[in-house]
Amino acid sequence: MKDDKLGETTKALVDGGGVNSISPSLFTEVFDAFEEAVVITDASRRMVYVNSATERLFGYSKNALYGEEAKILYADENDFFEQGRIRFNTSSKIAAENYRVAYRRSDGEQFFGLTTGAVMRAKDGTVTGFIGIVRPARSTDQSLDTLQKIQNITSDVALSQSNKIERLLRVGLDHFGLEKAIVSRIVGSQYTIEYCVDLKGELEPLTTFDLSGTYCVHTLSAGKSVGFHFVAKSEIQNHPCYANFKLESYIGAPIWLSGQLYGTINFSSPSPVEPFCRDDHILVALLSDTVSYLLYKKQSEEEMKRLASIDGLTGLPNRRATMERLSELSA
Incomplete structure (x- = not known):
């Protein structure tokens, strides 16, 4: 019409x-x-x-x-x-x-x-x-402020990699003006919330969904950032995610780790927003790359910690690991 x-x-x-x-x-x-x-x-x-x-x-x-x-x-x-x-x-x-x-x-x-x-x-x-x-259009000052916040978070040696990821999600929420932020882990058709910030407190880590029931299926299909500012008036208005959760706005990007798909970073809200611009897509892609780097650092640190607790000859827990475990049990 x-x-x-x-x-x-x-x-x-x-x-x-x-x-x-x-x-x-x-x-x-x-x-x-x-x-x-x-x-x-x-x-x-x-x-x-x-x-x-x-x-x-x-x-x-x-x-x-x-x-x-x-x-x-x-x-x-x-x-x-x-x-x-x-x-x-x-x-x-x-x-x-x-x-x-x-x-x-x-x-x-x-x-x-x-x-x-x-x-x-x-x-x-x-x-x-x-x-x-x-x-x-979002102002240049706002975009520069967001980039500065990302830089400050990633360079803060006092924060763990997990804390950095959670703070980056909050930065994204502030920038896009949305309510829910997720880093997901996707294996096959299973979508798991690995990290999340939800201003309404409705989402929790480790919650799982079928990938086809999430907007991220469109992000993976595109292989790049995807945004919908008003789902009710978009081509995905009949998507099950909209039917179940009434999320009107979404922007997300795939996360790649060591050359393999890891999951997505995405931001959403039950309210429509102004159409996403080119700078928004650049920013969500930057957040995806930054989270990918932090996940790699986290995995590397965990592997180094594991290797430090194993005897190189026997493959069994070494003295240091044994003492740490005894200390935990006696605490």
Whole structure:
């Protein structure tokens, strides 16, 4: 239905000769369900339609924006003019593409937005208007802060490898704004929670699931990071994990250890979130690599400890291991 209405709108733009010729109710029917802010202007870049997500994101009412230049949404009016020079002009030949720019809300707060901008043309090629689809981008400062936290945790010699993994899961939760973080161990079709942080306290280590009943089956199938920001409106809305746990958002990546699949690192929540961006996928892949390294260190330390307690000639527990065991029993 959504695709039909979008096609109807496109046809109206082409045949009708301009954005002003289209019924506002048709725009509303198509774009009001979008989670991203949708801004449509005429050829002079004055706003003729914004959806409800635009009101929520920018803090203006629709009536306050209609007839205004889109300049009111930009943090720096120089960016408004620069985007006009590059793409939002009647001689533009640029196809729809993504870019990042700073915007300003009605209360003065600034934020970076990931924007898809395109020219709208009539059948004869005349520019009739412009469309921009905007969603907030996580700030560079936040990404740098997250990277610094990862560095601080991995370099902290006072923490055990297990403690480092648990703290990394918390860092991921803070960054993505989600509730549940898991490092899983996957053997065959069995999915076991090895480490977890659950802000609601519902998950526990060593809990097992069938792999097919988890979103991680899609991560393994892809062989790379996978994210779903609103499962109810995604292609996996009929997945058993959604039916059983109603987890609306998920991002995860495979963990490889010594060239073999170990499991996954994943973050999820029962609430939808903003769509995951490229930086989010890079970060979850970095967390996967970091956890893989920590698991390797943990296994190496355990093996060194085991070898230190065995007599090299007899293969039996040596004097040190015997004394440690006696000390444990007498404690």
